[in-house]
Amino acid sequence: MSEHPLLSVRDLKVDFPTRRGTLKAIDGISFDIARGEILGVVGESGAGKSLTGSAIIGLLEPPGRISGGEVRLKGDRIDNLPAKAMRHIRGKRIGMIFQDPLTSLNPLFTIGEQIVETIMAHLPVSEREARERAVHLLDEVGIPAASQRLGAYPHQFSGGMRQRVVIALALCAEPELVIADEPTTALDVSVQAQIIRLLKRICRDHGASVMLITHDMGVIAETCDRVAVMYSGRIAEIGPVADVVRAPRHPYTIGLMGAIPTLDATEDRLTQIPGSMPRLDAIPSGCAFNPRCAHVFARCRQERPEPIDVGSSKVACWLAEEDGSRTIVDKKKADQLS
């Protein structure tokens, strides 16, 4: 065992050069994923969570490009690898699950062909062994009568079953890391719970770490060990799920948690954060959240806060500076959740 975390992202920046200037979609984010850990990445649309995933596996859509920082897998840099070398990592060492299971499967091939092809591309096995492995995997993800379903096409499966196939596909080369981008967003609630449970169990059985990208804080709370809250291409707060959910420190996280209607809630009004996330061409200077923040002061408008340690979390907020004693904690919310 080496001392490197499985995945280490340092000061990652993603730019989109346009005619009107360069848009900073991701502006200096750093985080680690330990072996066997499930890290949640949560944020509203446009926060840069999916881009972070694409940047790590080298699938940024041009003109998007990594303009700074580094991504290390077990200590080896992977952000500057040539395309061919990256192809050996993608699928083999890092598996992917996308939001829409219908578009991530090829409609013209049977699921058996797709899984066997993927296994043979990454592992030195014969076709027969690959087929056996495919059946075993489909069985593991809960496809009934797996050996008979190998010849079925994606359209013959329901949405939940398709996402199970995609999970099998992502895990077929025993990857060390699985990046799941909104894996349950396209599914109904009752199926969503099944898929989340499956993803969690199967990644534990295979010893794979997971980076789970979602906008649903409930899914994060159920599934993850740690969570990173993103806002405008930056990490506002990152820490153990229990801490972030029950005692959020960053004003944005506090607002976000208060805005989610809860089942046992009797409150008349939801906490609301005024305004909406800034567009990429109009990110304010200093802290990107400052125009919407209730606790804003002069420094927030001039200097950008870097994440600093507060307890077991890291929080990028000037209020959390010094010893953390000035940290605001929404008492009501904290009490309600505990």
Added chain:
Amino acid sequence: MPPVVEVSNLSRTFDVSKPWLNRVLERAPKAYLKAAQDISFSIGKGETFALVGESGSGKSTVAKMVVGLLAASEGEIRIDGVDMRKSRNTAAMRGLRRRIQMIFQDPYASLNPRWRVDRIIAEPIRAFGLERGEQAISARVGELLELVRLNPRDGAKYPHEFSGGQRQRICIARALASRPEFIVCDEPTSALDVSVQAQILNLMRDLQDEFGLTYLFISHDLAVVRHMAARIGVMYLGRLVEVAKAGELFGNPQHPYTRMLLEAIPDLNMTGRPRKAVEGEIPNPINPPPGCSFHPRCPLANERCRIERPAFLTRQPATGVACHAVEEGRA
């Protein structure tokens, strides 16, 4: 207090048969999709009644039938006592239509991109002839924009200049333009982010208090429904399976499907309560299971459930459940 909206035995069937030639060649019979069957509920004045269900449960079909965007196959929709399907009194119908409005799910698709916002909001005012003269109309539009917390000057802009949340505010302003009493909201916040969703839900509640609006609220998100509605109807495969007061439904759910849905919601509180695994998926609605359509997924199903469809048992006024197990006390 008489209910504003009374829906009884409402059904809608869609013909989803293949083209005639295919039917002849493949000897395939005609196929029908029963999107909504035997739906009955009523909504009191100033009340929010919600319909929840997963995709394909027929909740949007019911919403469209209630506002008249979709013709019902069977059943009655009475609004203020007037039968919307049979009434031939055009003047009364016209007056009634003004009082019913709808807010749609996708604020990107429900605004004409080539019209300025003030023209969009003024359309119902002009259509119903509610104000006289351009000046009065533009004053009213400004008032409506302020009502939804936008700037009256925003009226000169086009929809693409607004964010999703702001567009939904414009949709709400348009719905309010005809001074309605009853608004059907079909998933009004499911295309929005959580922090924006909270703004819109708060706004909708404020407007309800201010104007005494009656809402029919359609959503798949139980937490949102819990927050908004006084009474909730749970739909499964085109049928209402349970209607209950919000507190009752979440505190003491009766129908096994309602219980399963509540089990399935990811828990923000992480209380670590043991959760039963949810089984199966929604069957194909073209060919639903016989008997109770939920029986293949139901832990309480027995022989009777497989053969006989449970009737909707009305309990206290305006609530009820359709389940043999509940009826027999097995639940």
